[in-house]
Amino acid sequence: MKKLINAPDAVVQDALRGMEAAHGDRLRVSYDPAFVVRVDAPVEGKVGLVSGGGSGHEPMHGGFVGPGMLDAACPGEVFTSPTPDQMEAATKAVNGGAGVLHIVKNYTGDVMNFDMAADLGRGEGIEVESVLTNDDVAVEDSLYTAGRRGVGVTVLLEKICGGAAEDRRSLADVAELGRRVNANGRSMGMALTPCITPASGDPSFELGDNEIEIGIGIHGEPGRFREETRSAAEVAERLAGPIVDDLPFNSGDRVLAFVNGMGGTPLIELYVMYGEVARLLGDRGIQIERNLIGNYITSLEMQGCSITLLRLDDEMIRYWDAPVDTPGLRWGV
Amino acid sequence: MPVNRDTVLDWMRRFAGEMAEHRAELVRLDTAIGDGDHGTNMDRGMRKALERLDSADQADAGAVLKTVAMALVSTVGGAAGPLYGTLFLQMGGALAGRDEVDLDGYVEAWRKGLQGVQTRGKAEPGDKTMVDALVPAVDAMERAPDLDTALKEAVDAAERGTRDTIPMVARKGRASYLGERSRGHQDPGATSTYYLYRSAAEALGG
Numbered sequence: 001m002k003k004l005i006n007a008p009d010a011v012v013q014d015a016l017r018g019m020e021a022a023h024g025d026r027l028r029v030s031y032d033p034a035f036v037v038r039v040d041a042p043v044e045g046k047v048g049l050v051s052g053g054g055s056g057h058e059p060m061h062g063g064f065v066g067p068g069m070l071d072a073a074c075p076g077e078v079f080t081s082p083t084p085d086q087m088e089a090a091t092k093a094v095n096g097g098a099g100v101l102h103i104v105k106n107y108t109g110d111v112m113n114f115d116m117a118a119d120l121g122r123g124e125g126i127e128v129e130s131v132l133t134n135d136d137v138a139v140e141d142s143l144y145t146a147g148r149r150g151v152g153v154t155v156l157l158e159k160i161c162g163g164a165a166e167d168r169r170s171l172a173d174v175a176e177l178g179r180r181v182n183a184n185g186r187s188m189g190m191a192l193t194p195c196i197t198p199a200s201g202d203p204s205f206e207l208g209d210n211e212i213e214i215g216i217g218i219h220g221e222p223g224r225f226r227e228e229t230r231s232a233a234e235v236a237e238r239l240a241g242p243i244v245d246d247l248p249f250n251s252g253d254r255v256l257a258f259v260n261g262m263g264g265t266p267l268i269e270l271y272v273m274y275g276e277v278a279r280l281l282g283d284r285g286i287q288i289e290r291n292l293i294g295n296y297i298t299s300l301e302m303q304g305c306s307i308t309l310l311r312l313d314d315e316m317i318r319y320w321d322a323p324v325d326t327p328g329l330r331w332g333v
Numbered sequence: 334m335p336v337n338r339d340t341v342l343d344w345m346r347r348f349a350g351e352m353a354e355h356r357a358e359l360v361r362l363d364t365a366i367g368d369g370d371h372g373t374n375m376d377r378g379m380r381k382a383l384e385r386l387d388s389a390d391q392a393d394a395g396a397v398l399k400t401v402a403m404a405l406v407s408t409v410g411g412a413a414g415p416l417y418g419t420l421f422l423q424m425g426g427a428l429a430g431r432d433e434v435d436l437d438g439y440v441e442a443w444r445k446g447l448q449g450v451q452t453r454g455k456a457e458p459g460d461k462t463m464v465d466a467l468v469p470a471v472d473a474m475e476r477a478p479d480l481d482t483a484l485k486e487a488v489d490a491a492e493r494g495t496r497d498t499i500p501m502v503a504r505k506g507r508a509s510y511l512g513e514r515s516r517g518h519q520d521p522g523a524t525s526t527y528y529l530y531r532s533a534a535e536a537l538g539g
Contacts (some may be wrong), residue, residue, distance in 0.1 A: 081414075085405055109410065113414065116419075145510055146510070199370070199373070221507065222510060222511060230456045249415070
């Protein structure tokens with residue numbers, strides 16, 4: 001294993017120190033319990049947005065803290081959920097009197113820890129609501145599993161809800177909008193190579209030189225199937241096809257198309273993929289209104305990508321376009 | 334042995350010892366069907382719990398378990414943190430303010446703990462989780478005539494329940510994404526629960 005780290009168990013804290021050094025003008029970092037928070041938090045009268053999850057998916061979530069997006073993010077150890085004391089402290093730090101929304105990806109640990117944190121927050125007299133993301137269509141039999149995983153839609157939801165909260169919408173409104181975003185978004189990912197967590201030092205799974213895995217999770221959870229390496233056009237079809245069929249997305253729908261890199265894939269390949277997705281959606285009469293291309297929800301150094309489609313309405317477009325000023329996403333400022 | 338502050342403290346020390354001793358085994362079991370951190374996380378959590386137990390006087394058995402619960406909740410993460418945290422928090426609540434409890438009081442505490450775990454994790458027996466060790470163990474204790482017998486039978490039941498997870502297909506947690514591929518592996522959460530009973534029998538039995 002070759003990594004730019006000092007020690008495997010210091011990675012998260014060391015990265016937080018880097019975040020603070022780079023963005024200390026707009027972010028404040030708490031180390032124990034660990035969370036990243038807007039420097040001007042709590043913003044009076046604004047719904048506070050808190051997310052969090054295992055580290056290793058940067059820039060999500062800490063890179064999305066700032067005006068127009070999250071108020072705070074709680075990083076866990078690599079691929080391990082953060083703990084309720086972190087979330088409770090973050091919840092208190094962002095409570096501007098209008099309530100706090102927890103944005104939770106559907107993983108067993110994340111759900112349970114946020115659940116406890118919401119109980120603790122309410123115990124302190126703070127109004128807490130939760131929105132769950134579960135957009136990964138690769139998980140087919142969700143009745144008999146922990147359910148669909150939260151992936152790419154999380155980024156879009158954090159931006160759109162962030163815009164609504166900045167617009168001083170109520171906690172109920174922001175939560176409802178978040179649930180609508182999740183209900184209208186679908187994703188699927190694929191891997192060319194596995195990733196290596198600093199703690200284990202070994203690949204999270206084995207993949208042959210000529211093999212790809214379709215439907216991979218962002219922690220290397222197994223996908224729908226493995227097969228021989230394909231062209232970008234064929235891979236795009238294998239990802240976008242099930243996404244389009246699942247919602248389903250229909251001719252005339254307006255969408256946000258998000259091509260996300262897993263961390264180790266060069267941007268040139270993501271643009272090749274985006275070109276294929278655009279062609280494929282065009283053939284089906286689905287209209288791309290907005291797009292996002294880049295590494296936003298990653299899996300350490302994994303090579304591969306995911307595609308997320310979100311069926312848009314006017315309100316979502318308005319808050320997607322609203323100004324955002326975070327380390328990971330920045331426009332309109 | 335009676336169930337009181339000192340014996341419950343001893344139980345928690347022994348459980349921490351089991352987690353340190355079986356850390357590698359739990360990592361191996363969790364690597365097969367999960368994310369491979371169960372042993373590391375439980376060992377880290379119980380070491381933190383002992384630190385906190387050593388740094389402050391505990392009023393009673395309930396306070397001991399609450400201290401352990403909060404240490405686990407804040408250091409373990411994943412699913413094991415909230416689940417073991419909830420188990421000990423509920424048990425601690427049932428034992429709080431009492432100098433000593435008899436078998437009925439102890440079983441009552443386990444019943445509360447089990448309910449808490451199932452409410453938090455929404456797992457049923459057969460889902461290939463710690464509940465598969467907990468349910469038969471608590472049932473066995475309820476049928477026993479005295480504390481010593483109850484603990485011995487709980488250990489046997491937890492061990493059987495843990496072994497019974499091997500052919501199960503996981504329906505909860507990260508292992509559930511493996512579907513059929515989770516068959517043939519022993520559940521790491523049930524295994525650590527078996528060690529919890531074994532340490533209880535050593536500390537509170539006899």
